[in-house]
Amino acid sequence: MIADPLVLTVVLLFVMFALLLSSIWIGVSLMLTGIFGMLIFQNHLPPSISIFDKIGDLLSSSLYDSLNSWSLAALPMFILMGELLYKSSISSKLFNGLIPWLDKVPGRLLHINVAACSLFAAVSGSSAATTATVGKITLGELKKRGYSKMLAIGSLAGSGTLGFLIPPSLIMIIYGVLSNVSIGQLFIAGIFPGLLLASAYALYIMIAASFDKKAIPLQTEKVTWQDKMNSIKDLLPIMLLITLVLGSIYAGFATPTEAAALGVLGSLLLGLYFKSLDFEVIKIALLNSIKTTVMISFIIAGAGFLSQVVGFLGIATALSEYIASLHLSPYMLIFVVGIMYVILGMMLDGISMVVMTLPIVLPIVKMAGFDPLWFGIFLVFMVELSQITPPVGFSLFVIQSISGEKIGYILKATFPFFVIMILVVVLVTAFPEIAFYLPRRMIQ
Template identity: 70%
Template sequence: MISDPLILSVAVLAVMFFFLLSGLWIGFSLMAAAIAGMLLCDLNLPPTLSIWTKIGNILVNSMWNSVNSWSLTALPLFILMGELLYRTAISDKLFNGLVPWLNRIPGKLLHINVFACSLFAAVSGSSAATTATVGKITLNELSKRGYDEKLALGSLAGAGTLGFLIPPSLIMIIYGILSDTSIGQLFIGGVFPGLLLAGTYSLYIMFRALTDPKAVPAVQDRFTWADRLKSIQDLVPVFALIAVVLGGIYLGLTTPTEAAAIGVLGALILGLLFRSLTFEVFKDALFNAVRTSTMITFIIVGAAFLSQVVGFLGITTAISRYIASLDLSPYLLIFVLGLFYLILGMLLDGISMVVMTLPIVLPIVIAAGFSPLWFGIFLVFMVELSQITPPVGFSIFVLQSMSDKDVGFILRATFPFFLIMILVVVIVTLFPEIALYLPRKMVG
């Protein structure tokens, strides 16, 4: 039996990674790590209470508490909305509507990746869905028109991660539930950082276009103001859905769950208006939404069980005391956590990163004086970075399937945007008001 909480935490982590690397489902791996921790620890239980009874009690309690949340219902609804938009004509409308407006900016149509991803992120909530939806239209068009392939892939990979930062965000919903932070406040807090990241991507594309003539074709399509005004009709449905979904949350008229339900209704209406919503499309969207929601909920249940066991065994307190004993400055602590999440992002998907580490990391961050709201935005950035880091970067897999390029080529293409994201993380860390200003204004 192990009595030292720090040694016990190492043992629990070793068990967890063993099961993860063995291919076991993430939810089962988290539960197995929790059970291993209970079995390895010297609990000094009374003779009348068996260890398996105690494990069962904690498991049942944590399962009920983790899923008995009205806020959690927003998760499957936003997933369903994203699935519906992904399978209807919304991406075609976005591309056609943006082309006349972006053709004169240095970098021309490469900005469509950034703008389209930003707009779709505001009605999707999923990074993978954002990358796939925008990529299936822009990559072929940009290739046919002679744009630099690396810059096209890199900008799509970077901008695709905005699906987690620009609200509504599935990661923000999960973080809000697990940390007891207002999901509406998290949504509002992600607006300025998301716009800052998107703007920085566009600035880099402009810089590349001005310094490397081969990045952008010399031939320029001509569009009149009449063409631009006509293209607005393709953009209005997207902006209207964004305004309805997010406007209700920001104005305090709807909860995130109610806004998600309205978003699903809006996606259905758009699908019917565009005449692209068939029974098969609806069925596929529904099945995929159920499958994704079930997977995420199972991970949340496993993480809640592990979290409760970690607290019960005193692991969180021991680790917090150990880190406090190192006497790290607040910013050095964030730097260490950033490196930790970068390494973790190479092994795990974003949702697993959040639910596995939050019970241990959040108390330490709050004790260091950081706002849990700000840390939620920081954590979303870390999850975004994990989307474009090997070997578990989902965006890399999506791009590989769409472009038929090898992983090495895609990684070289995405590396500049990876560095840009790290730069923006540093800026938001040094100037936390970028994330906190809007939520404070709304509350005030």
């Protein structure tokens, strides 16, 4: 271990952020940061050992170890499933199918974003795909029908982040691979927190619509039970796909990777059923999936190398011992970690946040007594917050491109849902059984 690992940590963080701000690829930035750390360590090696040989050994082993994972095979499959659904007419089918069932609910169609995002998140796993797909159809429809633009945009921004929390989730897959936590258990643990967050959004919409009578238009159409029954034909295929993907995991018939393959097959069948699938759609979906998978894999590989360097230099152990010496209570520690992630969310995207911080943060929270499974759900919440925090809130950019509104207006509309998410995080932290209940019941 080097003399002062805490100072080295600050230096490495400074180098990493400097590289990121220089617009170098994230994967390359992580690798260069690790190489820089090893070069600092050069004076601590015996003269007979070349630092470049040591760097080569660590780099080659970490690249292989970080990507040689069967669980990681689920990643490109879920991405492909989301791309295929994005190109199909599933968003319009969801909208048309949900309209009759929300007729008597306070706020009526303002709930469409929460309901549609929750359903799409359960088959996509991507926050960006969820926000873009649902937003393209709902914002225009809600505006045309006279609903509050601010509530429509805010609910889309908040609900769109459910793509990371409601399984299957790309962030959960990445976290599971990096932390050696069961991806299936993470998927199960995310159900109740995801439903709790969606319910909190719906409750806020009800309250806001009750106080602001201009938020919803005067009702001119009467929905009959026949309309509701007719809408089932639009919702049933989508519900079957959700059952196929999640049910196969929870029933123990398939691993997350196998379920992802079933999801791709199901999305292809849905495209054929809706008559929106052709060769061009498949080609674009495959190309986009390859690009996204390679980008994420490159980041994971860079993070794997940096993780090995952090362990080689003794940084994680030193930081854990330092924080332990502060005698912070476990909840104070989580509060500090949460503040750190909110700040990082203003500068980094969610995947980068996970892969760059996990090698240091996970040993600390484990030492404080927190279960890695629960921390995975907590971390997903932090990633969701990063999606709607400026200036690198990706969901904000997606909504801006869809709505044409200025970013300031979108931030104002999103703020109540940002606060609601923080309150739900506090609840899940105070009552961790919200995340543990289903996994423990499934084990029994």
